[in-house]
Amino acid sequence: MQIKHTPSHQQNIEKPENWREYPYPFVTAQVDKSLFPIAAWRECSRQALSLNAMADWTEDRMGTDDPFLVEQIRTRLLPTRGIHASEDEILVTAGAQNSLYMLARLFLNNNTLFGIENPGYPDLRNIIQMIGSRIRCLELDEYGLIPDQQLDDCNMITVTPSHQFPTTVTMPLNRRKELLEKAEHNNMVIIEDDYEPELNFQGSPTPAIKSLDQTGRVIYVGSLSKSFFPGLRLGYLVGPAHIIREARALGRLIHRHTPTNNQRTMALFLALGHHDALRKRLRKIYKSRWLEMKNALTNASLNFQYATGGSSFWVKGPDQLDSKKLLQQALNLGVVVELGSIYYSNALPKKQYFRVGYAAIEKENISEGINHLKMAIDSTLRL
Amino acid sequence: MQIKHTPSHQQNIEKPENWREYPYPFVTAQVDKSLFPIAAWRECSRQALSLNAMADWTEDRMGTDDPFLVEQIRTRLLPTRGIHASEDEILVTAGAQNSLYMLARLFLNNNTLFGIENPGYPDLRNIIQMIGSRIRCLELDEYGLIPDQQLDDCNMITVTPSHQFPTTVTMPLNRRKELLEKAEHNNMVIIEDDYEPELNFQGSPTPAIKSLDQTGRVIYVGSLSKSFFPGLRLGYLVGPAHIIREARALGRLIHRHTPTNNQRTMALFLALGHHDALRKRLRKIYKSRWLEMKNALTNASLNFQYATGGSSFWVKGPDQLDSKKLLQQALNLGVVVELGSIYYSNALPKKQYFRVGYAAIEKENISEGINHLKMAIDSTLRL
Numbered sequence: 030m031q032i033k034h035t036p037s038h039q040q041n042i043e044k045p046e047n048w049r050e051y052p053y054p055f056v057t058a059q060v061d062k063s064l065f066p067i068a069a070w071r072e073c074s075r076q077a078l079s080l081n082a083m084a085d086w087t088e089d090r091m092g093t094d095d096p097f098l099v100e101q102i103r104t105r106l107l108p109t110r111g112i113h114a115s116e117d118e119i120l121v122t123a124g125a126q127n128s129l130y131m132l133a134r135l136f137l138n139n140n141t142l143f144g145i146e147n148p149g150y151p152d153l154r155n156i157i158q159m160i161g162s163r164i165r166c167l168e169l170d171e172y173g174l175i176p177d178q179q180l181d182d183c184n185m186i187t188v189t190p191s192h193q194f195p196t197t198v199t200m201p202l203n204r205r206k207e208l209l210e211k212a213e214h215n216n217m218v219i220i221e222d223d224y225e226p227e228l229n230f231q232g233s234p235t236p237a238i239k240s241l242d243q244t245g246r247v248i249y250v251g252s253l254s255k256s257f258f259p260g261l262r263l264g265y266l267v268g269p270a271h272i273i274r275e276a277r278a279l280g281r282l283i284h285r286h287t288p289t290n291n292q293r294t295m296a297l298f299l300a301l302g303h304h305d306a307l308r309k310r311l312r313k314i315y316k317s318r319w320l321e322m323k324n325a326l327t328n329a330s331l332n333f334q335y336a337t338g339g340s341s342f343w344v345k346g347p348d349q350l351d352s353k354k355l356l357q358q359a360l361n362l363g364v365v366v367e368l369g370s371i372y373y374s375n376a377l378p379k380k381q382y383f384r385v386g387y388a389a390i391e392k393e394n395i396s397e398g399i400n401h402l403k404m405a406i407d408s409t410l411r412l
Numbered sequence: 413m414q415i416k417h418t419p420s421h422q423q424n425i426e427k428p429e430n431w432r433e434y435p436y437p438f439v440t441a442q443v444d445k446s447l448f449p450i451a452a453w454r455e456c457s458r459q460a461l462s463l464n465a466m467a468d469w470t471e472d473r474m475g476t477d478d479p480f481l482v483e484q485i486r487t488r489l490l491p492t493r494g495i496h497a498s499e500d501e502i503l504v505t506a507g508a509q510n511s512l513y514m515l516a517r518l519f520l521n522n523n524t525l526f527g528i529e530n531p532g533y534p535d536l537r538n539i540i541q542m543i544g545s546r547i548r549c550l551e552l553d554e555y556g557l558i559p560d561q562q563l564d565d566c567n568m569i570t571v572t573p574s575h576q577f578p579t580t581v582t583m584p585l586n587r588r589k590e591l592l593e594k595a596e597h598n599n600m601v602i603i604e605d606d607y608e609p610e611l612n613f614q615g616s617p618t619p620a621i622k623s624l625d626q627t628g629r630v631i632y633v634g635s636l637s638k639s640f641f642p643g644l645r646l647g648y649l650v651g652p653a654h655i656i657r658e659a660r661a662l663g664r665l666i667h668r669h670t671p672t673n674n675q676r677t678m679a680l681f682l683a684l685g686h687h688d689a690l691r692k693r694l695r696k697i698y699k700s701r702w703l704e705m706k707n708a709l710t711n712a713s714l715n716f717q718y719a720t721g722g723s724s725f726w727v728k729g730p731d732q733l734d735s736k737k738l739l740q741q742a743l744n745l746g747v748v749v750e751l752g753s754i755y756y757s758n759a760l761p762k763k764q765y766f767r768v769g770y771a772a773i774e775k776e777n778i779s780e781g782i783n784h785l786k787m788a789i790d791s792t793l794r795l
Contacts, residue, residue, distance in 0.1 A: 030567045030601045030629075033521050036661035062467060071461050078454050084445060123506070123667040130666050138416050156665050184413045218413045246413075260672030278419035282539050283513050283666060284506040289643030291671055 039155040040371055045360065049389075052363040053398030057195075057341045057386035060257060064311060069303040070258075070294070077293040093277075094121040095289060098296035102251075102265050105299055110226060111240030112249060117270040120277050123287050124264040125222060128250040129153050129187070131276050131283070132220055132266070136185050137162040144186035146174055148372030148382075150194050150222070153187060166374045169193060171335065173200035176208040185218040190238055191226035195372050195384050197339030199229065205238045212246055222250045227308055230316045231337040245269035253295055256311055263287060263295055315340065318387045318395060325399035326385075331406075333385075341386035343369070346406055352383040354412060359405040364398055422538040423754055428743065432772075435746040436781030440578075440724045440769035443640060447694060452686035453641075453677070460676040476660075477504040478672060481679035485634070485648050488682055493609060494623030495632065500653040503660050506670050507647040508605060511633040512536050512570070514659050514666070515603055515649070519568050520545040527569035529557055531755030531765075533577050533605070536570060549757045552576060554718065556583035559591040568601045573621055574609035578755050578767050580722030582612065588621045595629055605633045610691055613699045614720040628652035636678055640690055646670060646678055698723065701770045701778060708782035709768075714789075716768075724769035726752070729789055735766040737795060742788040747781055 048054050076082060099119050107114055122128045133153075137143055139161040145154055147166035157164055165183055168175050173193045180186065188208065190200035200208075212219050221238045239249040248268035254261035266276055280286065298304050322342055326333050334343040346352060352369050359366055369382025390398060431437050459465060482502050490497055505511045516536075520526055522544040528537055530549035540547055548566055551558050556576045563569060571591065573583035583591075595602050604621045622632040631651035637644035649659055663669065681687050705725055709716050717726040729735060735752050742749055752765025773781060 030519065030599055032518050032655065032658055033524075034518055034662065035658055036665060037657050039661065041664075065466065067461075067463070067466065074457055074461060078450075078457060080450070083448065083450065126665070127667040135415050135417055136413065141416075152665060159662075159665065216413055260669075262668055262671050272415065274420050275415055275418055278422065279417065279542075281424075282419060282509070282535060282542065284510040285645055286643075288645050288671055288674055291674065 034159055036155065036159060039158070040151060041155070042151060042367060042371055044365060044367065048365045051360070051365045053394060053401055054365045054389050055341075055367075055385040055387065055398060055402070056365050056389050057367060057384060058255075058259060059386075059389045060259065061389050061391070064314065065257060066303060066307050069301075069307070070298065073294045073297040073301065073303065076297050077290055082293055094119075094286060095292035095296055097300070098292045101296050101299035102253075105305075106251065107267065109234075110223065110249075110251075111236035112267060114267050115270070118267055118273055120266045120273050120280065121287055121292060122264045122266055122280070123284065124259075124262040125224070125250050125252050125255070126152060127262070128264055128266045129220065129222065130156055131279050132248060132250075133157060133160055133162075135272070135275055135279060136218060139163075141184045142182055144180060144183035145374060146188065146193065147374050148195055148369070148378075149187070149374065150189070151371050154374050164374065169196060169198070171198055172204050173198050174204075174208065176204065176211045180211050180215060180217065183215065183217055185220065186212075187220040187222055188238070189222045189224045190235070191223050192228065192336065192339035194222070194224050195341065195369070196334045196343040197336040197341060198334060199235060199337055202235050205235065206241060209238055209241055209247070213244055217246065219247045220250060221247050224252075225256075225339055227256070227312060228315060228319075228340055229338040230312075230319055239267060245272075248272065257307055261291060261295070263291060314392075315388070318390075318392045321392050321395045322385070322387050322399070325396045328396075329399050329403040331399070331403065340388045341384050344383055344385055346381040346383065347410060348381055350381040350406060350409060352380055355383060355405060355409045358409045358412075359402055362401040362405050364401045364405055366402065417542055419538065419542060422541070423534060424538070425534060425750060425754055427748060427750065431748045434743070434748045436777060436784055437748045437772050438724075438750075438768040438770065438781060438785070439748050439772050440750060440767060441638075441642060442769075442772045443642065444772050444774065447697065448640060449686060449690050452681065452684070452690070456677045456680040456684065456686065459680050460673055465676055477502075477669060478675035478679055480683070481675045484679050484682035485636075488688075489634065490650065492617075493606065493632075493634075494619035495650060496623075497650050498653070501650055501656055503649045503656050503663065504670055504675060505647045505649055505663070506645040506667065507642075508607075508633050508635050508638070509535060510645070511647055511649045512603065512605065513539055514662050515631060515633075516540060516543055516545075518655070518658055518662060519601060522546075524567045525565055527563060527566035528757060529571065529576065530757050531578055531752070531761075532570070532757065533572070534754050537757050547757060552579060552581070554581055555587050556581050557587075557591065559587065559594045563594050563598060563600065566598065566600055568603065569595075570603040570605055571621070572605045572607045573618070574606050575611065575719065575722035577605070577607050578724065578752070579717045579726045580719040580724060581717060582618060582720055585618050588618065589624060592621055592624055592630070596627055600629065602630045603633060604630050607635075608639075608722055610639070610695060611698055611702075611723055612721040613695075613702055622650060628655075631655065639694055644674060644678070646674060697775075698771070701773075701775045704775050704778045705768070705770050705782070708779045711779075712782050712786040714782070714786065723771045724767050727766055727768055729764040729766065730793060731764055733764040733789060733792060735763055738766060738788060738792045741792045741795075742785055745784040745788050747784045747788060749785065
């Protein structure tokens with residue numbers, strides 16, 4: 030009896046396990062622990078542990094979510110993205126990864142054609158490859174996914190319009206409308222992975238594609254904890270009720286539901302205004318780091334993708350740079366960056382790209398870190 | 413674009429949503445809230461929220477589990493089942509359901525033959541049907557699964573030897589050995605779902621099949637929170653390192669990992685001895701309820717499966733009873749029981765069986781509840 034899948038052989042975003050020990054950790058998907066809202070989180074945990082609250086959440090809810098959390102998502106979070114949904118159109122999930130997994134399982138099989146952004150999110154590509162759906166790599170420009178004939182025949186696509194993952198560009202409203210029209214014309218489902226909508230540092234945020242959707246073909250993927258507590262694994266899906274019903278039934282088979290105590294703690298965190306306050310605080314801190322990053326990259330003459338926000342920069346090294354070699358040279362100088370080629374789904378990924386995050390590095394270390402990165406690039410080119 | 417699966421149409425164990433409002437809730441998979449170890453759990457949550465502890469668990473661990481929790485499982489729980497495992501042979505999961513889902517996904521496709529106990533666990537059958545593997549319904553007797561030629565050609569089977577789900581019978585040591593030999597001979601993988609091993613009220617517990625396994629073909633499914641806090645969704649898998657590695661990689665795609673705060677709180681709950689104390693306390697309370705149940709069922713001349721423990725009874729009504737009709741009659745008299753036919757995988761399930769749990773009903777209400785159940789049976793037969 031042989032195992033049928035070996036997902037451990039798939040390519041993933043990697044970082045040194047001891048990345049926190051490096052002086053210049055330009056990693057992504059991790060956060061600065063000093064920004065964790067410890068007092069507020071403790072208070073919400075304490076309240077969730079009160080006898081009254083516990084009576085609500087100690088039982089196995091089978092398939093249903095904490096109505097208190099659903100209400101907070103519905104009335105506090107979704108309106109900021111222009112989305113109006115009823116309770117039966119919302120499902121609490123174990124984060125965006127879990128949302129993407131469930132949608133892929135519900136909609137794809139080996140007869141479907143799934144369009145993914147290229148470059149895009151590797152662990153989504155990994156899911157699709159495991160399921161066996163055909164994949165089409167979709168081209169991007171400085172406004173994100175291009176809604177042209179490349180979408181023809183796709184049954185489903187994912188898109189990261191707030192900040193394209195990993196290039197960080199924002200899709201303008203007009204293009205969102207074009208994309209939606211194309212989807213309606215092609216009878217295609219759009220998964221809108223609304224990655225980092227709050228990290229927009231110039232201009233005002235653009236409404237979600239979901240907010241424009243009149244025909245129920247956009248399924249919205251949101252995160253609850255990514256920006257401050259990624260280990261909590263909480264997110265949500267918004268879509269037509271009949272699809273949410275199936276996603277809920279599938280979730281029941283996969284994991285029943287997300288832990289009831291965390292659902293309640295997060296509901297309190299939202300209801301008491303802590304989430305809002307934290308978002309504002311993080312936005313301010315991240316904006317000042319982001320500006321520092323832009324200056325440092327510009328001063329180091331590094332060629333980065335212009336964008337209005339996001340928690341990382343997508344940097345194009347000199348044409349002859351092999352970013353795989355750069356990674357090691359950078360580590361030698363105390364700098365952690367991420368390989369760019371991992372985000373490409375085609376056979377010949379662009380080797381000169383890499384990704385530089387700033388959510389886990391303090392502002393005062395950014396400029397020196399980028400200088401060290403520049404030195405690492407120079408020494409890689411001399412190899 | 414059509415959805416490919418409609419898991420909401422699958423058959424499931426159902427109970428009235430307001431079951432707590434009935435005077436005689438003989439439900440299963442739910443617990444008596446008054447037994448929740450509130451002070452101990454609060455203390456562990458508080459400790460997990462200390463600055464030092466939080467530094468460990470606020471980050472996204474990607475694929476790795478809390479080493480503290482793994483160590484507690486390895487050194488406190490597994491030895492009580494005769495199992496010795498190293499750290500890389502253990503994976504923390506979102507409960508037994510999540511463990512079964514991951515194993516099914518790793519090992520099955522539409523060419524495999526999967527053997528399930530009949531009667532058995534409906535939400536496992538639902539997973540297998542969704543994956544599209546062929547299913548063989550396996551016969552049981554009063555010692556559980558029969559390890560004869562019915563296992564031939566099966567690539568993988570699941571078995572609940574501690575207390576067969578739902579009949580509650582315990583598989584004796586000799587049969588466990590026979591089953592393992594058969595599996596070796598057939599090159600078959602056994603999933604050992606070690607359901608309620610601690611709820612044995614007569615004689616001493618039998619070692620897990622996994623403890624006898626020399627060839628790495630048994631994968632052990634354990635639960636951490638089912639008995640006191642099913643909404644927490646925490647469990648674990650034990651198997652050969654190369655399989656655990658793949659299950660971990662699959663888990664990364666499905667949900668990354670279980671929430672880090674809950675992993676740490678549970679680790680403390682184990683390390684500080686609360687889990688042990690609770691288990692002893694529950695065992696004592698459940699034993700007295702179990703004896704009360706046995707007496708009440710005997711006094712009511714109800715024919716139940718003889719067993720040495722488990723948190724429910726498997727009752728065979730009179731041959732002409734339709735337990736679907738009984739359910740409604742029982743509700744009218746304030747009694748909640750569970751349909752038996754749902755556990756059968758074949759086309760003609762035995763209609764006269766039903767399941768009676770006692771984990772959510774207090775001892776003093778048992779006898780009266782069973783009397784009311786008896787009345788409901790009589791009135792169903794008169795319909």
